[in-house]
Amino acid sequence: MADKVLMKGNEAIAEAAILAGCRHYFGYPITPQTEIAAYMAKRMPKIGGTFLQAESEVAAINMVYGTSSAGYRVMTSSSSPGMSLKSEGLSYLAGSDLPALVVNVQRGGPGLGGIQPSQSDYFQATRGGGHGDYHMIVLAPASVQEMADLTITGFELADKYRVTAMILADGTMGQMMEPVELSADSVKTFDKPWAVTGTKMQRKHNIINSLSLVPEELEQQNFARYERYKTIEENEARCETFMMDDAEYCVVAFGIAARVSKNAVIAAREKGIKAGLIRPITLWPFPKKTLLDAADKAKAFISVELSMGQMIEDVELAIRCQRPVMLCNRAGGMIPTPEQVLAKIEEAAGGKM
Amino acid sequence: MIVFDKPKSLTDTPLHYCPGCTHGIIHRLVAQAIDDLGIEGRTIGVAPVGCAVMAYNYFACDMVEAAHGRAPAVATGLKRANPDNIVFTYQGDGDLASIGMAETVHSATRNENITVIFVNNAIYGMTGGQMAPTSLPGQVTQTSPYGRDVKTVGYPIRVCELLSTLDGPEFIARVAVNNVKNINNARKIIKKAFENQINNKGFSIVEVISTCPTNWGMTPEKALEWVDEKMIPYYPLGVYKDRSAEIQAKEDK
Numbered sequence: 041m042a043d044k045v046l047m048k049g050n051e052a053i054a055e056a057a058i059l060a061g062c063r064h065y066f067g068y069p070i071t072p073q074t075e076i077a078a079y080m081a082k083r084m085p086k087i088g089g090t091f092l093q094a095e096s097e098v099a100a101i102n103m104v105y106g107t108s109s110a111g112y113r114v115m116t117s118s119s120s121p122g123m124s125l126k127s128e129g130l131s132y133l134a135g136s137d138l139p140a141l142v143v144n145v146q147r148g149g150p151g152l153g154g155i156q157p158s159q160s161d162y163f164q165a166t167r168g169g170g171h172g173d174y175h176m177i178v179l180a181p182a183s184v185q186e187m188a189d190l191t192i193t194g195f196e197l198a199d200k201y202r203v204t205a206m207i208l209a210d211g212t213m214g215q216m217m218e219p220v221e222l223s224a225d226s227v228k229t230f231d232k233p234w235a236v237t238g239t240k241m242q243r244k245h246n247i248i249n250s251l252s253l254v255p256e257e258l259e260q261q262n263f264a265r266y267e268r269y270k271t272i273e274e275n276e277a278r279c280e281t282f283m284m285d286d287a288e289y290c291v292v293a294f295g296i297a298a299r300v301s302k303n304a305v306i307a308a309r310e311k312g313i314k315a316g317l318i319r320p321i322t323l324w325p326f327p328k329k330t331l332l333d334a335a336d337k338a339k340a341f342i343s344v345e346l347s348m349g350q351m352i353e354d355v356e357l358a359i360r361c362q363r364p365v366m367l368c369n370r371a372g373g374m375i376p377t378p379e380q381v382l383a384k385i386e387e388a389a390g391g392k393m
Numbered sequence: 394m395i396v397f398d399k400p401k402s403l404t405d406t407p408l409h410y411c412p413g414c415t416h417g418i419i420h421r422l423v424a425q426a427i428d429d430l431g432i433e434g435r436t437i438g439v440a441p442v443g444c445a446v447m448a449y450n451y452f453a454c455d456m457v458e459a460a461h462g463r464a465p466a467v468a469t470g471l472k473r474a475n476p477d478n479i480v481f482t483y484q485g486d487g488d489l490a491s492i493g494m495a496e497t498v499h500s501a502t503r504n505e506n507i508t509v510i511f512v513n514n515a516i517y518g519m520t521g522g523q524m525a526p527t528s529l530p531g532q533v534t535q536t537s538p539y540g541r542d543v544k545t546v547g548y549p550i551r552v553c554e555l556l557s558t559l560d561g562p563e564f565i566a567r568v569a570v571n572n573v574k575n576i577n578n579a580r581k582i583i584k585k586a587f588e589n590q591i592n593n594k595g596f597s598i599v600e601v602i603s604t605c606p607t608n609w610g611m612t613p614e615k616a617l618e619w620v621d622e623k624m625i626p627y628y629p630l631g632v633y634k635d636r637s638a639e640i641q642a643k644e645d646k
Contacts, residue, residue, distance in 0.1 A: 064470070064473060064474060066470065090473045090474075092469070092473065094466070094499075095495050095496065095498075095499035096495055098463070098466075098495075099463070099466040099469075099495065099496050099499065100466075102459065102460060102463035102466035102467050102470070102496070103466045103467070103469050103470035103473075104470060105457075105459070105460075105463075105466075105467050105470060106439075106457070106466065106467035106468060106469060106470020106471040106472075106473075106474070107470035107471065107473065107474040108470070109457045109467070109470070109471060110437075110470070110471050110474035110475050110478075111474075112474045114470070114474075128460055129460065129463075132459075132460050136458075236437050236455035236456070236457055236471070237437075237455065237475060237478065238434050238435035238436065238437065238454070238455055238475075238477075238478050239433070239434050239453075239454060239455055240434040240435070241433065241434040242434075245404075245452075245453055245454055245455050245456060246455045246456075247449045247450075247455075247456045247457075247458070248456070248457040248458065249449055249456075249457070249458040250458065251446060251447070251458055
């Protein structure tokens with residue numbers, strides 16, 4: 041068992057990436073995720089890896105594309121405005137079926153927005169972000185330990201399914217310090233016979249490509265990709281449930297919003313209200329089944345978000361609109377308080393919908 | 394006696410280029426350099442977006458197709474991952490000098506150890522003949538139907554001259570492929586741009602003045618003449634920077 045160390049969330053991601061075997065990091069400075077780049081700049085040269093500050097977010101994600109083409113674990117990190125710039129590359133990674141890990145430590149938007157925590161890139165992350173039909177596996181940590189664990193999981197899932205995995209964190213998760221235990225003991229790796237490493241004159245050339253000008257072929261490629269996505273949806277949806285056994289009022293929240301909501305659920309229980317929490321750990325695939333099952337007993341759902349209400353649409357879809365879904369939110373870098381969430385639970389329990 | 398043969402590092406796939414286009418010659422020169430240096434098994438090419446987008450079907454080495462303008466960034470990722478691989482990009486003027494200018498300048502200033510083949514035919518070919526960053530003043534294109542008006546859209550960019558102001562890059566040269574003499578010289582220069590990478594010298598770019606008879610609205614023969622009459626006077630041929638040769642010359646003094 042490894043020792044516990046006190047780390048910032050952003051640093052935990054960086055160190056976990058190294059433990060996962062990532063030796064190539066490409067990024068561009070942006071608040072509030074700069075600690076990841078700073079950590080990589082210090083560590084990578086010492087362990088024979090690459091840290092490269094790219095000329096732009098666009099260049100960084102395309103460097104990721106290159107290193108992933110060669111079959112190596114590779115990552116980039118950014119924050120919301122930077123992620124918009126990377127979206128072109130995310131689409132190409134998907135079109136070429138290349139694995140990569142991308143970290144978005146979200147800040148308030150739109151536009152240049154602010155630098156305080158936000159969850160308003162939910163749509164962008166869970167719907168793909170760039171052009172075309174595709175998904176990324178989106179992981180939402182709610183502690184520094186999870187920032188580390190999900191980074192390793194992200195690399196593994198990306199390689200296993202040849203998709204991009206995104207850590208969708210926020211400024212709070214990135215900056216917060218907590219004890220964390222790091223270990224490389226059970227990291228899984230995968231063969232990559234498709235990688236371009238030189239034919240060595242022993243095989244036909246490998247081609248990494250997202251172009252397909254024959255519509256019948258491009259359609260088949262999309263069908264095949266969505267078969268893989270179906271497998272991911274069946275096998276990889278993850279969530280934590282808290283006090284859900286008899287819950288009548290089901291709070292749904294991820295990341296920092298889930299930590300706040302947990303306190304509100306405890307406070308509601310103390311007041312005799314049967315509240316519970318579902319915390320999606322994967323935002324795509326969304327833990328639909330857990331939510332649908334919860335709708336059997338639940339009278340109402342409350343989506344708690346640091347946005348104007350984005351995940352709420354997935355909650356409604358997951359429960360097939362069988363129950364009312366209320367929104368409890370702050371935006372622009374503000375965080376809901378446990379009191380605000382409790383008030384919303386009480387409002388639901390009081391029937392004032 | 395074999396007097397003419399296809400380079401081994403080209404596949405048998407028929408090229409899709411228009412009649413009279415010089416992409417075929419440039420593909421051949423790149424493949425000959427790869428053959429001559431015996432590096433096919435460890436070479437990775439990066440294709441652009443533009444007329445050469447399907448170059449991955451023509452070169453027999455491992456290939457990657459990059460987003461528009463991003464080939465030098467993709468090549469950077471490949472080369473940093475496997476420094477033993479020989480990595481080249483093959484890019485047109487819109488790809489390299491317009492949408493990908495940042496990637497071009499920064500990979501050059503980092504002296505990224507890659508080889509860049511830059512095909513300048515002064516027009517966007519694949520999309521049907523729009524004005525390029527290298528279209529000549531007064532040149533008629535689909536998006537400059539009254540001729541390139543430098544007062545409203547500015548002047549063409551001379552990439553070799555621009556990159557030569559940087560301390561970073563190892564080797565910068567401009568060649569043409571419109572006659573036998575120029576082709577033979579281009580062959581030598583392209584080979585050198587690969588040798589530099591093998592010898593870990595760094596960023597080497599060869600700009601190749603090319604033709605686009607289809608979108609220039611000329612016969613292939615007339616297009617070759619136009620290179621001499623219009624293109625080369627604006628884009629003079631020659632070696633613009635050769636750091637190793639410069640260092641050698643200083644030592645010899």
